[in-house]
Amino acid sequence: MSTDTIVLIGHGMVGQRFLEELAERGVTARSRVIVLAEEARPAYDRVRLTSYFSGVTPDELSLTPPGFAREHGIELLLSDPAESIDRAARTVTARSGRVIRYDTLVLATGSAPFVPPVEGRDAPGCFVYRTIEDLLAIEEWAKSDRTRSGVVVGGGLLGLEAAGALRGLGLDTHIVEFNPRLMPVQVDEGGGAALRRTVEEMGLTVHTGVGGQRIRTRAEDGAVSGMDLSDGSSVDAELVVFSAGVRPRDALARAAGLTVGERGGVAVDERCVSVSDPAVYAIGECALAADGRVYGLVAPGYEMAATAARAIAGQDGAAGFTGADTSTKLKLLGVDVASFGDAHGTADGALDVVYADSRSGVYKKLVIGPDGTLRGGVLVGDADAYGMLRPLTGSVPPAPPEQLVLPAGLAPPTALGPGALPDEAVICSCHNVTKGTIRAAVTDHACTSLPEVKKCTRAGTGCGSCVKVLGQLVNEELAAGGAEIDSGLCGCFAQTRRELYEIVLALRITGFRQLLDGHGREAARGGEGCEICKPAVASIIASLAPSIGAGGHVLDGEQAALQDTNDHFLANIQRNGSYSVVPRIPGGEITPEKLIVIGEVARDFGLYTKITGGQRIDLFGARVDQLPAIWGRLVDAGFESGHAYGKSLRTVKSCVGSTWCRYGVQDSVRMAIDLELRYRGLRSPHKLKSGVSGCARECAEAMGKDFGVIATANGWNLYVGGNGGATPRHADLLAQDLSDAELVRLIDRFLMFYIRTADRLERTSVWLERIEGGLDHVRDVVVHDSLGICAELEALMAAHVAGYRDEWAQVIEDPEKLRRFVSFVNAPDVPDPSVRFVPERGQSKPDLVLLSGPEIPVGGRV
Amino acid sequence: MAGERIEVRCGTGWVPVCAADGLVPGRGVAALLPDGRQIAVFTDRSGTAYAIGNRDPFTGAYVLSRGLLGSAGGRAFVASPLLKQRFDLRTGRCLDDDDPARSVPVHPVRVRPADTRA
Ligand code: SRM
Ligand SMILES: Cc1cc2nc3c(=O)[nH]c(=O)nc-3n(C[C@H](O)[C@H](O)[C@H](O)COP(=O)(O)OP(=O)(O)OC[C@H]3O[C@@H](n4cnc5c(N)ncnc54)[C@H](O)[C@@H]3O)c2cc1C
Ligand code: SF4
Ligand code: FES
Numbered sequence: 001m002s003t004d005t006i007v008l009i010g011h012g013m014v015g016q017r018f019l020e021e022l023a024e025r026g027v028t029a030r031s032r033v034i035v036l037a038e039e040a041r042p043a044y045d046r047v048r049l050t051s052y053f054s055g056v057t058p059d060e061l062s063l064t065p066p067g068f069a070r071e072h073g074i075e076l077l078l079s080d081p082a083e084s085i086d087r088a089a090r091t092v093t094a095r096s097g098r099v100i101r102y103d104t105l106v107l108a109t110g111s112a113p114f115v116p117p118v119e120g121r122d123a124p125g126c127f128v129y130r131t132i133e134d135l136l137a138i139e140e141w142a143k144s145d146r147t148r149s150g151v152v153v154g155g156g157l158l159g160l161e162a163a164g165a166l167r168g169l170g171l172d173t174h175i176v177e178f179n180p181r182l183m184p185v186q187v188d189e190g191g192g193a194a195l196r197r198t199v200e201e202m203g204l205t206v207h208t209g210v211g212g213q214r215i216r217t218r219a220e221d222g223a224v225s226g227m228d229l230s231d232g233s234s235v236d237a238e239l240v241v242f243s244a245g246v247r248p249r250d251a252l253a254r255a256a257g258l259t260v261g262e263r264g265g266v267a268v269d270e271r272c273v274s275v276s277d278p279a280v281y282a283i284g285e286c287a288l289a290a291d292g293r294v295y296g297l298v299a300p301g302y303e304m305a306a307t308a309a310r311a312i313a314g315q316d317g318a319a320g321f322t323g324a325d326t327s328t329k330l331k332l333l334g335v336d337v338a339s340f341g342d343a344h345g346t347a348d349g350a351l352d353v354v355y356a357d358s359r360s361g362v363y364k365k366l367v368i369g370p371d372g373t374l375r376g377g378v379l380v381g382d383a384d385a386y387g388m389l390r391p392l393t394g395s396v397p398p399a400p401p402e403q404l405v406l407p408a409g410l411a412p413p414t415a416l417g418p419g420a421l422p423d424e425a426v427i428c429s430c431h432n433v434t435k436g437t438i439r440a441a442v443t444d445h446a447c448t449s450l451p452e453v454k455k456c457t458r459a460g461t462g463c464g465s466c467v468k469v470l471g472q473l474v475n476e477e478l479a480a481g482g483a484e485i486d487s488g489l490c491g492c493f494a495q496t497r498r499e500l501y502e503i504v505l506a507l508r509i510t511g512f513r514q515l516l517d518g519h520g521r522e523a524a525r526g527g528e529g530c531e532i533c534k535p536a537v538a539s540i541i542a543s544l545a546p547s548i549g550a551g552g553h554v555l556d557g558e559q560a561a562l563q564d565t566n567d568h569f570l571a572n573i574q575r576n577g578s579y580s581v582v583p584r585i586p587g588g589e590i591t592p593e594k595l596i597v598i599g600e601v602a603r604d605f606g607l608y609t610k611i612t613g614g615q616r617i618d619l620f621g622a623r624v625d626q627l628p629a630i631w632g633r634l635v636d637a638g639f640e641s642g643h644a645y646g647k648s649l650r651t652v653k654s655c656v657g658s659t660w661c662r663y664g665v666q667d668s669v670r671m672a673i674d675l676e677l678r679y680r681g682l683r684s685p686h687k688l689k690s691g692v693s694g695c696a697r698e699c700a701e702a703m704g705k706d707f708g709v710i711a712t713a714n715g716w717n718l719y720v721g722g723n724g725g726a727t728p729r730h731a732d733l734l735a736q737d738l739s740d741a742e743l744v745r746l747i748d749r750f751l752m753f754y755i756r757t758a759d760r761l762e763r764t765s766v767w768l769e770r771i772e773g774g775l776d777h778v779r780d781v782v783v784h785d786s787l788g789i790c791a792e793l794e795a796l797m798a799a800h801v802a803g804y805r806d807e808w809a810q811v812i813e814d815p816e817k818l819r820r821f822v823s824f825v826n827a828p829d830v831p832d833p834s835v836r837f838v839p840e841r842g843q844s845k846p847d848l849v850l851l852s853g854p855e856i857p858v859g860g861r862v
Numbered sequence: 863m864a865g866e867r868i869e870v871r872c873g874t875g876w877v878p879v880c881a882a883d884g885l886v887p888g889r890g891v892a893a894l895l896p897d898g899r900q901i902a903v904f905t906d907r908s909g910t911a912y913a914i915g916n917r918d919p920f921t922g923a924y925v926l927s928r929g930l931l932g933s934a935g936g937r938a939f940v941a942s943p944l945l946k947q948r949f950d951l952r953t954g955r956c957l958d959d960d961d962p963a964r965s966v967p968v969h970p971v972r973v974r975p976a977d978t979r980a
Contacts, residue, residue, distance in 0.1 A: 055921070055922065057922065059963065060919075060963065062963065065961070065962060065963075066962055066963065067962075451958075491934050492932075513907065523935070524933075527932075527933040527934075527936070528888060528906050528907060528931055528932050528933035528938060529888075529932055529933070530930075530932030530933070530934060530941070531929070531930040531932050531941035531946060531948070534888075534930055534932070535930070560886050560889060561886045561887060561888030561889045561930075561931075562888070562930075564930065564943070565925075565928040565929065565930070565943035566943075568889070568928065569928070573925065573928070573943055573944065575921060575923060575944065576923050577923040577924055577925040577928075819884075820891075823892060824891075824892050824893055824894040824900075825879065825880045825884065825891035825892065825893050825903070826877075826878070826879050826880055826893045826894060827893075827894045830894060832892075832900075832924060834900070834917075834923065834924040835924075848922070851921070851922030851923055851924075852922055
């Protein structure tokens with residue numbers, strides 16, 4: 001049999017997936033495959049295009065593995081678009097003049113941004129938002145000093161993404177949307193209003209219900225200077241991005257006489273074959289599917305790619321493409337937006353259940369059919385429930401719909417876990433993976449972890465929005481299968497952190513190797529350990545050091561090899577490899593002289609400064625070789641550097657208290673300073689934070705802290721288990737009206753009990769909820785000494801306090817430790833050329849563009 | 863012994879990087895090759911040396927030398943200090959991501975008595 005020739009026009013996301021599907025089915029091995037691509041780069045991830053602006057390089061966006069084409073014998077012709085198709089002769093002519101004969105032709109030309117016919121739309125400064133090249137051009141234009149504001153025409157999904165990008169580039173940004181609300185396709189009026197409020201709060205200007213009418217240009221060079229709107233108003237702007245929807249690129253097909261839809265798109269049947277020519281397929285955004293729709297999302301495109309590949313491979317009989325779910329979940333400008341199923345409630349007799357909180361910008365709507373089935377919904381501001389709700393579409397939910405839209409704290413606990421979903425429920429819509437398939441991955445394919453299931457089923461490897469539910473499902477399935485869920489710390493130790501703590505304390509083990517070789521899992525003994533157990537064991541040894549006779553300093557001997565990079569360099573690593581320094585400012589109290597010193601240090605070393613949320617000042621952008629000199633200056637002025645890294649005490653915030661405040665009843669500043677100095681340097685399972693307020697008005701937010709203290713007329717109240725962060729929790733009252741000494745003693749016991757019994761990376765809030773007996777048990781142990789260990793806990797803390805040394809000062813006094821603070825071991829005087837900065841708002845920020853190249857040569861002009 | 867030193871291959875020759883006992887087993891250092899490339903050099907507890915490119919392919923930052931060394935199934939790896947992906951020290955492959963674009967270059971490395979000529 002002579003080999004067939006398959007010609008693919010367009011190497012975008014769907015085109016590449018099609019090639020992979022062909023290769024998987026062995027078609028590339030027996031047929032000649034030629035690809036004509038318009039763009040100069042092989043297929044890349046258009047969905048993640050915007051991540052370019054947060055430092056992802058074009059190479060990292062690539063979807064085409066290096067060597068892919070060669071490996072499968074595919075002829076990939078970049079920068080050579082198809083210009084015409086001759087269906088009678090079965091040839092395609094490319095721009096280069098090349099004429100290629102085909103047996104099968106596949107169109108995957110995607111779509112083109114629609115640019116409304118406004119006057120001046122071709123002026124320099126006008127852009128669309130579709131390709132990497134578009135983004136590079138926008139970035140370049142935005143960099144110019146005269147570009148201060150930008151207008152995005154179109155307030156849909158892509159418009160908002162583009163607006164986010166312009167804002168990120170530092171432009172004053174406007175969004176102009178013709179419809180009366182943002183994201184008109186995905187969300188309803190209420191959702192649009194919630195979205196608008198949040199977007200405006202971020203400083204963007206939103207114009208809805210108006211169109212752009214005319215682009216104004218400058219006389220001297222014809223470049224954009226603004227835009228007149230249909231309501232007579234106008235906006236000044238030096239950059240315009242058109243993002244008013246897309247149109248299928250079907251011109252080639254049209255010219256070749258193939259049937260196209262009234263509103264565009266190459267009309268195909270369920271096998272993705274053109275309705276007018278059995279030798280031509282169309283897939284992705286350029287196709288008008290059998291259900292009469294053109295899909296502008298990648299998941300349906302991938303399904304079409306698979307469908308066409310199956311048909312070409314002769315695997316007929318398999319399901320065709322008859323339509324797809326257009327559910328979406330996105331994070332636009334940091335706001336969660338999701339819509340699924342019949343979001344607009346267009347079906348007969350549908351009713352809405354709505355929860356709206358305009359203050360927090362949350363809007364949730366479920367569309368319920370007359371028979372109680374969930375038809376669809378819209379979630380704005382809080383889309384956590386998306387992963388659960390989407391698969392329930394089409395069935396009667398296991399809990400009343402009202403409960404499903406209430407925020408987590410208000411809803412009664414329901415049994416709405418992934419266990420409630422039927423097997424047919426699609427969990428991952430990007431790759432169309434059902435719950436049944438995921439369960440089978442565990443039961444039949446013996447996957448024992450989330451990463452394995454992801455690899456096996458592809459679920460969770462697209463947009464990522466299903467990963468949370470996926471994780472729950474996998475765990476449930478593992479547990480149901482009786483698989484013993486290994487509670488060991490990591491691959492090296494079968495014990496929990498708590499068990500290791502007991503072993504270290506009882507046997508006075510002072511070295512990691514000793515612990516690993518004596519108590520690690522059989523296979524891990526004699527090995528190196530890993531990045532999970534090394535810092536965890538280092539922390540246990542450090543918090544017990546004085547009591548078990550281990551070396552005191554975190555960088556002593558073998559301990560140096562265990563610490564996380566932050567502890568290793570005693571500062572917090574930043575995204576470009578530089579470090580931050582946060583001088584300790586106990587209680588937030590600081591003299592003018594010391595403030596000046598911080599300012600001088602920052603100025604002399606060119607550090608970016610920012611007031612932190614923890615009442616101190618963070619200095620960013622120090623190279624590793626600069627750290628000792630910075631600490632030296634601080635130590636001379638009576639500071640120590642502080643922990644903003646490390647699992648240890650962070651800050652004890654204070655309010656101004658009785659010394660100045662007319663309401664204060666105790667000296668909260670003094671108490672905060674005392675507590676911070678007492679517990680500084682204490683290593684713990686997770687970080688520890690505290691606050692002391694001078695009265696019940698609680699200006700120090702002590703109830704949001706791991707241990708918080710609030711003054712009363714009679715002394716102090718102690719609260720424990722508070723947390724800010726991702727899952728806030730108010731602290732619980734542990735004891736009331738304590739004297740200074742009682743307070744300190746109780747905190748000593750509480751902290752040491754926590755350090756002893758918590759899991760790795762378990763904040764006090766989570767620990768308190770997890771341990772058996774909860775708060776009551778902890779109170780029994782630390783207040784009533786029910787286990788008889790309080791004396792020991794106090795002794796351990798006393799040893800810590802007595803043994804505390806300023807870790808940073810110790811480094812600058814020790815030439816041995818100082819040696820590691822160089823950028824290069826073989827060139828100690830050369831600073832790392834990859835740590836560079838660019839100016840922003842009068843200070844500096846990391847130069848991420850510099851990091852995007854494959855290698856940065858030293859020397860020459862860097 | 864007045865020591866051994868670690869050498870890394872660059873082009874056709876071997877470049878001395880540092881004294882072997884200057885490295886803490888389980889911890890790395892960064893070094894600069896004559897051609898301007900940055901590498902991360904490690905030794906494990908058995909004294910075996912490894913050298914890979916210093917650039918973290920996930921963030922672009924030159925930081926792999928500051929990651930923690932570990933082993934799993936007898937193979938040594940380093941975990942990036944930024945986002946914690948693991949890289950096999952012998953093959954440079956990222957153990958958390960099959961994408962070859964996420965792997966790092968590996969450099970031949972040897973431990974030599976300090977008095978031999980490079
Ligand atoms: C600098 C600062 C932000 C700022 O500019 O204000 C900050 C910065 C970081 N925070 Fe924070 N947090 C800062 C105050 C807070 C606060 C507010 C507070 O302390 O009152 C919170 C909420 C309160 C809380 O922790 O309960 C906070 C909740 C978090 C969390 C979430 C913790 C949680 O339990 O959910 C993380 C992540 C983690 O620790 O796992 C985090 C992690 C981080 C890290 C350490 C992430 C990292 O490893 O790079 C950041 C590095 C700081 C650096 O490089 O110097 N940061 N972070 C604040 C430093 C305060 C200080 O002086 O020490
Ligand atoms: C900024 C942005 C964000 C997005 N976000 C999401 C999202 O979150 N979720 C989602 O599902 N979708 C999203 N999309 C849409 C998604 O990118 C598209 O659905 C997907 O890329 C469609 O794939 P395709 O292969 O059909 O088209 P494309 O990826 O556009 O590829 C078509 C290719 O064909 C080439 N071509 C056209 N004509 C010719 C010719 N004559 N000869 C040769 N080559 C030609 C084009 O140059 C292009 O490279 C987003 C799109 C953008 C621009
Ligand atoms: S908590 Fe009370 S004492 Fe402290 S500042 Fe606020 S009102 Fe004043
Ligand atoms: S739904 Fe997108 S990865 Fe699963």
